[in-house]
Amino acid sequence: MRRIAHLDMDAFFASVELLRYPQLKGLPVVIGGGKRPDAEGSIAEDPRPDSARAPHEWSLDQFQRLRNYTGRGVITTATYEARKFGVGSAMGMMKAAVLCPDAIMLPVDHARYRAVSQRFKAVILDIAPVMENRGIDEVYIDLTDIPGGQREAGRVVARLIQKEIFLATGLTCSIGVAPNKLMAKLASEMDKPNGITVLSMADLAPRIWPLPCRALNGIGPKSDAKLTALGIHTLGDLAACDPQWLIGQFGKSYGQWLHQSAHGIDERPVQTNSEPVSISRETTFERNLHAKRDRDALGQIFTTLCERLADDLVRKAVAAQTVGIKLRDDRFKTITRDLSLEVPIRHAADIRYYAGQTLKRAPLDRPLRLLGVKLGKLVPLSALPSQAQTSRRVAETGDLFT
């Protein structure tokens, strides 16, 4: 019997921050933002003390309040106390500042969350080596073949993992155990925080079918709206639909997937290692920039993105065989342009050159709010021919931002 667990850290970013700043417990705290221009228009640095000092000794007055926010970021996480004001994930910080001006605002500290993430994942790997990464705060674990993995249908090992993670990090997590990934993911949502839920196929009708379609990982706002318009509100409604009719409505691949998922069918294995498919860097400007008027600023940002990507390539020991750009204009309309290369590239100057070429195919008549550069078809350096002739071109020719 396959036993798959899905583990989800409880309010991960906020919990990590509350461990660091216990004095914020019980207060509305919002994590997010990014660049925060100060009164003089320059970018304010993280107002908090560096980690070498004892950060929890800071008084509440030393934290920045949301009402001081003037940038264009969004909220990544809000504590329960902040949510009471109607503040929530993905909401613009400016809007949140109106709803809850006294909320404490913390910038996202990815480096710290990554470090904690590595710690809790190391704990899991010690107990159950077949683990799949699903981002910074989630994993799938295959309990089928680990010693004791079948005891109490997986509950025993789940309890052990919870306990060890708490001892190592001080954080709680919620775990769902089921015959496959799809049901395990749904199960982990059912008892939060710090819960364990075990589901079998017999639980499909009583526990999964009453859920709204949106609860399924893979049904987003667009598909949900379409399902609702068709009179399908719950997973039970979906399960009752004729598969051929679903395929007619949603296409072969997605229609089939909807039908199978609603019946709790999911054969995907727990994938222990995955090579990155693409890497990208993008940035939203503090104010909209014009291709001509702000040419220098854009050119500088463009170059910086390419340099960061070149660093990323070194770190992952890969070269890239496609280059692309992404532009978002003042209407929030996004366009992309891509280019396939004959020879994989790895140097910032090459990335800059070829990205500059794709840029020439993009309309640049509107003010821009975002610029991104993306590399795809990644090839491990070890897989390149020994005389690896990755192109090294000096960016001598001008493009529109140069």
Added chain:
DNA sequence: TCTGGGGTCCTTTTCCTT
């Protein structure tokens, strides 16, 4: 009015070749 940054995967469109 506001809407981050990194990803994956899929569908549709476009372009090229036969």
Added chain:
DNA sequence: TCTGAAGGAAAAGGACCC
């Protein structure tokens, strides 16, 4: 040389997730 079909690859866009 023109026209059209067919198929594949590349490009573009979009949905979704954390």
